[in-house]
Amino acid sequence: MESIAPLVLTPGEPAGIGPDLAVVLAADPPPVPLVVVADRFLLAERAKLLGRDLALVDYRRERQVTAQPGRLTVLHVPLAAPSRPGRLDASNGHYVLATLDRAIAGCQAGEFSALVTGPVHKGAINDAGIPFSGHTEYLAQKTGTQRVVMMLTGGGLRVALATTHLPLRAVADAITAEALEQTLRILHADLVRRFGITEPRILVAGLNPHAGEGGHLGREELEVIGPVLEKLRAERLRLVGPLPADTLFTPRVLAQGDCVLAMYHDQGLPVLKQASFGHGVNVTLGLPIVRTSVDHGTALDRAGTGEVDAGSLRAAIDLAWRLALREAAAARGAART
Numbered sequence: 001m002e003s004i005a006p007l008v009l010t011p012g013e014p015a016g017i018g019p020d021l022a023v024v025l026a027a028d029p030p031p032v033p034l035v036v037v038a039d040r041f042l043l044a045e046r047a048k049l050l051g052r053d054l055a056l057v058d059y060r061r062e063r064q065v066t067a068q069p070g071r072l073t074v075l076h077v078p079l080a081a082p083s084r085p086g087r088l089d090a091s092n093g094h095y096v097l098a099t100l101d102r103a104i105a106g107c108q109a110g111e112f113s114a115l116v117t118g119p120v121h122k123g124a125i126n127d128a129g130i131p132f133s134g135h136t137e138y139l140a141q142k143t144g145t146q147r148v149v150m151m152l153t154g155g156g157l158r159v160a161l162a163t164t165h166l167p168l169r170a171v172a173d174a175i176t177a178e179a180l181e182q183t184l185r186i187l188h189a190d191l192v193r194r195f196g197i198t199e200p201r202i203l204v205a206g207l208n209p210h211a212g213e214g215g216h217l218g219r220e221e222l223e224v225i226g227p228v229l230e231k232l233r234a235e236r237l238r239l240v241g242p243l244p245a246d247t248l249f250t251p252r253v254l255a256q257g258d259c260v261l262a263m264y265h266d267q268g269l270p271v272l273k274q275a276s277f278g279h280g281v282n283v284t285l286g287l288p289i290v291r292t293s294v295d296h297g298t299a300l301d302r303a304g305t306g307e308v309d310a311g312s313l314r315a316a317i318d319l320a321w322r323l324a325l326r327e328a329a330a331a332r333g334a335a336r337t
């Protein structure tokens, strides 16, 4: 195994399935060094509840991180209040962000090579009095990045979003020429740099039914999306669209692209999740650090039951490791030149 810094995992909402997933993962760990940032007593309790043996290694004492069955290396961050599976408690909202902050700081400092996030409950964090839309927006803010792009990958698809966690009412106003151009530039650049696709072909969805039907069902395609695509095509970006979203996700059209850019969350993600739920990965593009995440939420109904599928977490760890190795190789190449 190539030697780069360990990955860091935040299990997320303590009342959700994140702690369960960390416990399940430890039984059959992926072959990469991994540090879990969480309350160690929470993990120990969840392991007990699930009837699993789990040895917790204190990261602060033992910096040598190895993957061994039945062991988890834990960087302890204390809960604010005891947590029970399935029972949200807003007083732990700050805990969730404290785990993220520690992990992000470690990635920025080179202590960790990539961040893998478990699911957080956006409502619980907001109920703690902290405005929070999602990891994607939080990571942009914490790293001082003006714009990032959410992309999910799974089931042979890559689906990126032009807007992320917005009320539907706000979506059309958020799709400005400037925002869309920046999004497409980030998507193109990261498909090249992080995913090794030399000339990525991006299929861009329209916003309105039938991509606006020539302006009769909405004008964003004519006034915003089309002109941005024209401008970037002149720079040799391979962009197709704006395409009617209802037929974009058919095999014949998908075969013509490497990635889809959907205009909003529920235009793109249901298709991706239908194709790969439980095995997909959410990756944030445009960040100065590598970050991947599970494709699912907190599944409060399953926390503490043992009925959880760790497939998406495993896929997120695998992708984070591969992206981190690529980053390290690129950095070595740059240092040589």
Ligand SMILES: NC(=O)C1=CN([C@@H]2O[C@H](COP(=O)(O)OP(=O)(O)OC[C@H]3O[C@@H](n4cnc5c(N)ncnc54)[C@H](O)[C@@H]3O)[C@@H](O)[C@H]2O)C=CC1
Pocket: 012, 017, 117, 118, 119, 120, 121, 122, 123, 135, 278, 293, 294, 295, 296, 297, 298, 299, 300, 301, 302, 307, 308, 309, 310
């Ligand atoms: N990466 C993240 O932080 C994400 C967080 N969320 C948040 O999660 C919360 C709950 O969202 P929902 O819409 O209910 O979606 P959800 O993904 O938590 O649950 C949907 C259904 O899938 C099941 N499920 C989800 N993951 C599973 C797993 N690994 N194994 C077995 N079953 C699983 C659940 O039991 C439920 O029946 C919301 O607050 C949402 O914002 C949602 C998506 C991603």
Ligand SMILES: NCC(=O)COP(=O)(O)O
Pocket: 133, 134, 135, 136, 137, 269, 282, 293
């Ligand atoms: N639907 C994706 C989601 O909610 C996760 O978003 P984020 O927390 O990764 O920004």
